[in-house]
Amino acid sequence: MSTMNQLEINGPLQDFFQKSTIALAMSFADADNRLALVNDPFCKLTGYDSSDVLGKNCRFLQTSPSGKKAPNDEARAKIHDFLRADGPATVRTPIVNFKKDGKPFVNLLFMSKLTGGSGVVRYILASQFDISRAHPNLLQDYESELGSALTRIKPLLDDHNIMIEGTLATIANSTTTIAQAKLTLAELEQNSPY
Numbered sequence: 001m002s003t004m005n006q007l008e009i010n011g012p013l014q015d016f017f018q019k020s021t022i023a024l025a026m027s028f029a030d031a032d033n034r035l036a037l038v039n040d041p042f043c044k045l046t047g048y049d050s051s052d053v054l055g056k057n058c059r060f061l062q063t064s065p066s067g068k069k070a071p072n073d074e075a076r077a078k079i080h081d082f083l084r085a086d087g088p089a090t091v092r093t094p095i096v097n098f099k100k101d102g103k104p105f106v107n108l109l110f111m112s113k114l115t116g117g118s119g120v121v122r123y124i125l126a127s128q129f130d131i132s133r134a135h136p137n138l139l140q141d142y143e144s145e146l147g148s149a150l151t152r153i154k155p156l157l158d159d160h161n162i163m164i165e166g167t168l169a170t171i172a173n174s175t176t177t178i179a180q181a182k183l184t185l186a187e188l189e190q191n192s193p194y
Contacts (some may be wrong), residue, residue, distance in 0.1 A: 013156045022145050023128040025058065029113070029121040032057050033083065036123065045128055047100030058126070061097040061107070070096035070104060082111060085121070089113050089165030094131060105132045108139075110146060117161040125153070125164065 014037075017024055023042040027033045034055050043049055046061060053060075062076075063069050075095035082091035090112045097107040108131045114123040127149070129142045150164065157164055 013153075013160070016153055016156055020149055022142060022149060024149070025126045025128070026114075027058065027124045027126070029123055033124060042128060045099075045130060046097070052100070062095070064098040064102045064104070065100065066102055068098070068102075070098070072096055075109070079109075079111070082113075083124075097128075105130045107131075108142075112150075113165040114157060114162050115165060116163075122162060 017026070017037055017039045020039055021041060023045045024037075024039045025035055025042050026037040027035050034057060035053050038050050038053055046053075062072055072095050075093045078091050078093045079095075081087050090110070092108070092110045095107050095109050096104055098104050108129045110127045112125045113121045114125055116122045127146055129139070129146075131139060154164055
């Protein structure tokens, strides 16, 4: 199983990930965007240990352990557009995911490309937040912490000649899209036990 090289995961960047209070993941920008690093809040949110997920693409979260898939066509289209070489620098979309125990949740996914000095995308930074039943104040707190995390990670990435593309300010919440994702979640929970 591959992990990021030691230069990039030891020291301040590793500490940043582990001390973050929000769910964070970093994947390689390779053919399958394999997870290179996840933190404890990510594991708590999904129910998976890091050993379960490192080396895998996060798309596995779109299928329950029993094989049930959520209808995430709009979210998948946005993510595929983001992953194109000429795609946007960031993406933010609600997507129905499944925890290790099979329970579905609406994940407000934020992803940003991390580029090396040559301009080539080397990694993808992602943050996840369960908006299924979140109180509006919790979402505001998460938004604030995500903005702060993006500000704090920038100098750590600069030390490795990696730049974060885009900012949280460029991504607007779509209450309609979030409401639709919550409706999809309600239908999934009503129609099929997990």
